[in-house]
Amino acid sequence: xxxxxxxxxxxxxxxxxxxxxxxxxxxxxxxxxxxxxxxxxxxxxxxxxxxxxxxxxxxxxxxxxxxxxxxxxxxxxxxxxxxxxxxxxxxxxxxxxxxxxxxxxxxxxxxxxxxxxxxxxxxxxxxxxxxxxxxxxxxxxxxxxxxxxxxxxxxxxxxxxxxxxxxxxxxxxxxxxxxxxxxxxxxxx
Numbered sequence: 722x723x724x725x726x727x728x729x730x731x732x733x734x735x736x737x738x739x740x741x742x743x744x745x746x747x748x749x750x751x752x753x754x755x756x757x758x759x760x761x762x763x764x765x766x767x768x769x770x771x772x773x774x775x776x777x778x779x780x781x782x783x784x785x786x787x788x789x790x791x792x793x794x795x796x797x798x799x800x801x802x803x804x805x806x807x808x809x810x811x812x813x814x815x816x817x818x819x820x821x822x823x824x825x826x827x828x829x830x831x832x833x834x835x836x837x838x839x840x841x842x843x844x845x846x847x848x849x850x851x852x853x854x855x856x857x858x859x860x861x862x863x864x865x866x867x868x869x870x871x872x873x874x875x876x877x878x879x880x881x882x883x884x885x886x887x888x889x890x891x892x893x894x895x896x897x898x899x900x901x902x903x904x905x906x907x908x909x910x
Contacts, residue, residue: 722749722750722751722833725826725829725830725833726747726749729745729747729805729826729830730745730747731745732745732805732822732825732826734821734822734825735806735819735821735822738808738819739806739807739808739809739819740807740809740810741764741767741807741809743806744762744767744770744806744807745805745806745822746762746766746767746770746771746772746800746802746805746806747772747800747801747802747805747826747830748772748793748795748798748799748800748801749795749799749800749801749830749833749834750795750796750799750834751833751834751835751836752795752796752797752834752836753795753796753797753798753799753834753836753837754797754798754836754837754838754839754909754910755797755798755799755837755838755839755840755841755906755909755910756798756799756801756831756834756837756839756840756841757773757781757798757799757800757801757840757841757843758801758802758803758827758840758841758842758843758847758851759773759800759801759802759803759843759844759847759879760802760803760804760815760817760818760843760844760846760847760879761802761803761804761805761806761807761808761815761817761818761819762802762805762806762807763775763777763807763815764807764810764815766778766807767806767807771793772800772802773792773800776881776882777879777880777881777882778792778880780880780881780882781843781880784877784880784899784902785902785903785906786902786903786906786907787906787910791910797909797910798910799830799834799837801827801830802818802822803818803822803823803846803847803850804817804818804819804820804821804822804823804846805819805822805826806819806822814883817846818846823850838872838909839872839873839874839875839905839906839909840873840874840875841874841875841876841877841902842870842874842875842876842877843877843878843879843880844860844877844878844879845860848860848863848876851874852870852874852876855869855870860878861887861891863876864876864877864878864891864894864898865891865893867898867901868901875902875905877898877902878894
């Protein structure tokens with residue numbers, strides 16, 4: 722695992738496409754029971770080198786019902802993005818995750834974590850990659866039908882502050898989805 726993590730952190734495959742240069746962000750351990758697969762690090766995370774070290778990460782920890790200590794304990798949770806480096810800014814936020822990363826690194830990483838009990842797929846990029854044509858017609862439908870993907874996957878929207886409107890429009894998420902998520906997470910950590 723250490724060699725693989727070192728290889729990932731030293732990856733330069735898509736350097737020419739990264740405005741701030743490569744800085745692959747990942748946290749994993751062979752003992753991890755939960756893998757959280759998100760989008761790509763934002764600029765703040767690129768600067769600190771700490772996964773989910775931003776408002777989205779704080780919201781995610783609330784959704785999971787865990788402390789910072791539990792969240793950042795690699796023996797409990799692996800933090801794996803679809804794109805390991807900050808992709809740069811687009812017109813309406815960060816650019817999509819680079820497509821080179823997941824095919825190159827996800828399978829070897831997940832194979833080194835035999836104790837995984839659950840993979841949390843955050844946002845459309847992760848859900849599309851792992852669920853493919855099993856996804857709903859949109860993110861809302863996919864998340865509403867979260868039970869269809871259990872026990873292997875738990876699907877969530879991105880916890881970005883930009884998703885406040887989605888959260889207010891879909892109160893069932895807080896009423897039905899988050900209690901089930903909290904229950905499963907507490908069972909596995």
